């Protein structure tokens with residue numbers, strides 16, 4: 001793709017494939033993409049599915065304009081040690097790992113290599129991703145714009161100060177899992193109430209999609225939209241009363257604090 005150059009994606013698991021598929025759908029020429037994946041079967045699967053070159057040797061990132069790090073935070077130290085001899089300041093390194101700071105990455109690469117930290121999410125697989133990007137200390141506007149253009153192939157992109165990335169991870173990085181958990185719970189409730197599972201699933205999924213679309217298209221505050229559904233003395237009020245009694249709001253705050261804390265801890269952990 002013009003202007004954005006070649007991209008090497010290191011780690012083709014869930015998020016690596018999500019990024020790769022977004023780049024291909026976004027118009028990147030498969031010939032401009034390289035994947036480094038150590039699992040042989042997975043490598044073969046991706047080469048077949050996307051028509052990209054997949055290798056196991058990290059040294060092959062030499063020469064790629066952008067290097068995207070999409071391995072687990074726990075594998076980041078060893079991957080950086082292996083690529084360091086092959087990376088130069090003319091390349092841009094983009095890290096998608098939770099918790100890993102730009103300082104951590106910069107400290108393990110040759111001096112001056114520009115690094116952008118990204119927190120993406122899995123809806124990128126259907127072009128509805130939410131990615132937040134932050135520049136490291138050697139980044140200029142061109143580097144940030146290049147990372148932004150790359151992530152824009154998968155959905156929306158916002159720029160945030162790096163100190164907000166742990167909170168971002170807790171909200172939009174992990175967020176799809178909370179919403180899937182709510183969906184699972186509502187489907188189970190529907191089955192409990194006597195609906196066939198397939199009917200319950202269709203009702204819940206369309207309700208989620210419709211509600212999300214209302215949030216985006218009306219721009220109304222969620223409280224206003226919730227109040228419109230809540231008739232005095234009606235069914236919704238009875239349900240919300242149960243959610244409040246079970247402290248669901250406090251549980252969400254506690255859950256996201258735990259995710260934020262885990263993000264902070266990940267850069268320092270080996271587990």
Ligand SMILES: NC(=O)C1=CN([C@@H]2O[C@H](COP(=O)(O)OP(=O)(O)OC[C@H]3O[C@@H](n4cnc5c(N)ncnc54)[C@H](O)[C@@H]3O)[C@@H](O)[C@H]2O)C=CC1
Nearest residue numbers: 011012013014015016036037038070071072073097098120
């Ligand atoms: N899954 C998600 O929803 C999100 C994940 N992330 C971040 O993305 C990163 C990857 O997460 P997942 O894709 O879920 O993990 P994953 O375990 O599915 O994928 C990691 C991949 O990296 C490969 N790998 C590990 N070491 C390697 C090496 N030395 N050379 C080549 N390949 C190597 C593994 O074989 C695996 O395929 C993590 O840092 C995570 O924090 C960020 C946002 C959302």
Ligand SMILES: O=C(O)[C@@H]1CCC=N1
Nearest residue numbers: 097098169173174175
């Ligand atoms: O659970 C995790 O650690 C990764 C980061 C955000 C979503 N998944």
